[in-house]
Amino acid sequence: MKISLFINTAVTMTVALFFALCLPAQAASTPESVLNELANWVAAQNQTSADHIKVTPPDARVKLQPCSGNLSFDYPFANHESVRARCAQPNWQLFIKVALAKSVNSVVTSHAMSTGQILTDADIELRPDFSPAVGSLTERSSVTGRALKRAMGKGQVILSSDLDSTLSAIKFKVALRADDIVTEAAVERVTLQRNTAPASVWLGSELPPGLRLARDVQAGQVLQIADLAEIRQVVVAATDLLTGQALKPGLIRLDKLGQDKVTRSHYFELNKLDGMELVRPIRTGEPIRSADVRPALLVKKGELVLFSVGRATEFQVSVKLEALQDGRLGDQIKLRNNESGRTLSGMVSGPGAVRGM
Numbered sequence: 001m002k003i004s005l006f007i008n009t010a011v012t013m014t015v016a017l018f019f020a021l022c023l024p025a026q027a028a029s030t031p032e033s034v035l036n037e038l039a040n041w042v043a044a045q046n047q048t049s050a051d052h053i054k055v056t057p058p059d060a061r062v063k064l065q066p067c068s069g070n071l072s073f074d075y076p077f078a079n080h081e082s083v084r085a086r087c088a089q090p091n092w093q094l095f096i097k098v099a100l101a102k103s104v105n106s107v108v109t110s111h112a113m114s115t116g117q118i119l120t121d122a123d124i125e126l127r128p129d130f131s132p133a134v135g136s137l138t139e140r141s142s143v144t145g146r147a148l149k150r151a152m153g154k155g156q157v158i159l160s161s162d163l164d165s166t167l168s169a170i171k172f173k174v175a176l177r178a179d180d181i182v183t184e185a186a187v188e189r190v191t192l193q194r195n196t197a198p199a200s201v202w203l204g205s206e207l208p209p210g211l212r213l214a215r216d217v218q219a220g221q222v223l224q225i226a227d228l229a230e231i232r233q234v235v236v237a238a239t240d241l242l243t244g245q246a247l248k249p250g251l252i253r254l255d256k257l258g259q260d261k262v263t264r265s266h267y268f269e270l271n272k273l274d275g276m277e278l279v280r281p282i283r284t285g286e287p288i289r290s291a292d293v294r295p296a297l298l299v300k301k302g303e304l305v306l307f308s309v310g311r312a313t314e315f316q317v318s319v320k321l322e323a324l325q326d327g328r329l330g331d332q333i334k335l336r337n338n339e340s341g342r343t344l345s346g347m348v349s350g351p352g353a354v355r356g357m
Contacts, residue, residue, distance in 0.1 A: 034064065034071065035096075038085055041073045042098050052130050056097035065090050103128040107137045107158045115151050118168045119143050120206070124158065135159040145169070145203025146194065167192045169201050170223040175216070179229070181268050182211045190222065200224045208259070210234060210268040231256050235267035237282040246296045247273045247288075257287060265289040275329040275350070295328035298351045307335055307346055309356035321354070332357070 035055050043050040058064075069089030076084045076095065086093040106129035113123060124143055129136065136157050137143055147164040171190045176182070184207060192201065202223045214229040233254040241251060252270055266287055267273055273288065277296035282288060299305050305323050310316035321335040327348035335354060336343050346354035 034067065034085060037071055038073055038083055038096060038098070042083060042100075045075075046100060048100065052101040052103075054099045054101055056099075058094060058096060062094065064094065065092065067092075101130045103130045104132050105129065105138050106132050107140065107143050109152050109154055109156050109158060111154050113148055113152050115148055117148050119146055119148065119158075119163075120203075127155075127157075129157070133157055133159065135161055145201075165194050167194050167197050167201070167203060169197065169203065170207070172217050172219055172221050172223065175219050176213055178213050178215050180213050182207055182213060182223075182228075187223070192222075198224075200226060202228065208262070209264040210262050210266060212268075230259075232259055232262045233257070233268065234262065234287045235270060235273060236285050236287050239284050241278055241282040243278055243280055246275075246277045247293070252288065255285065255287075263289075265291060295330060297326055297328055299323045299325075299327035299331075299333060299348050299354065301326050303352070305335070305352045305354050307344075307354045307356065308349075323354075327354070 035057070036050075039050045039053045039055050042053045042055075046053075065087075067087035067089070069087055072086045072088075074084050074086075076082060081097060081099070082095050083098050084093055084095055105126040107124050108127045110123055110125045113119075117123070121140060121144055124140060126138075126140070132138075136159055143158060143163065145167045147166065147168065149162055149164055152158070152162065169190050169192050170187045172186060173188050174186050176186060187207070202225050210232045212229040212233065213227055215227060217223075217227055234257045235252050236255040238251055238253040241247075245251070249270070252273060254270065257266070266289055273293065275296055275298065276293040278288075278292060279294055280292055282292060301323055303323055304320045306318055307321045308316055308318040319337070321337055321344075323333060324336055324343070325331075325333040327333040329348055329350070331348045332345055333348060333354065334343055334345055344356075346356055349355040
């Protein structure tokens, strides 16, 4: 049985080879559709375009009969460097070498941008490019911190000629200590020549929220990548908190949060929540955002509050007055002197405290 099967297989392969190699040239042709279908099949297998498939034409001595039946394709070998094309009518098969065109990453714009805009990581993305243009850039680091010389639309390839030769860096106006938050008020923009700027300089068009220092810095120092802490810290609830609960030390703490999750709605310093209360329940460990709080009710209508005029460090007069309105931090409310009956206004400055206007 095995011998018979071997003989039949050998005869079939011999006949197929005879038809492929020995038929007269005028009786055979190489349908271009075979190669087109093969390229489309390989493209579908690799989830790419047929334009990115390189097909090596078969030897000119191989003459294929037009296939009137169905064509089928498969990878006969594990390396996928060849494809087998098979025709049912007439019966023939052919091995054809194929290859995927190699691509490089080109830096493109992630959205429309204007002339002079300083590029950040958020402004660019990498896109596979099978035919990169002359002057195209392949790494993010060669683009970030540089200014555009022309306006560009979304998805456009950024060329070296599109970029200014200078870099925008950040210099500290004041000295800061490790763990301090870097704010816009503490820094200023400076321009550096790209060919002389050290690779360690931090580049970006704006400071990310909650950026903390990993070490002390001096006034006049240019911000370096190593100056920044890798982990961001945000204010979270230290225990389960209720709606309307006033925030105070012991109820909140700083905790780590992934950089990709940090937004400007988070709080990064505990003292920024002084005089605030919650508008919704917060669970232990949950970050507190600006939408979760409002100024706490520090003065209630009908209670006696301390009304002060002047400065405590110089000259100040204080008197107890009745609040005629509820008030939150910074609210302007009306007060009444119950002895004289006189009504006046003041600004809520703390729990049970109002400052003269």
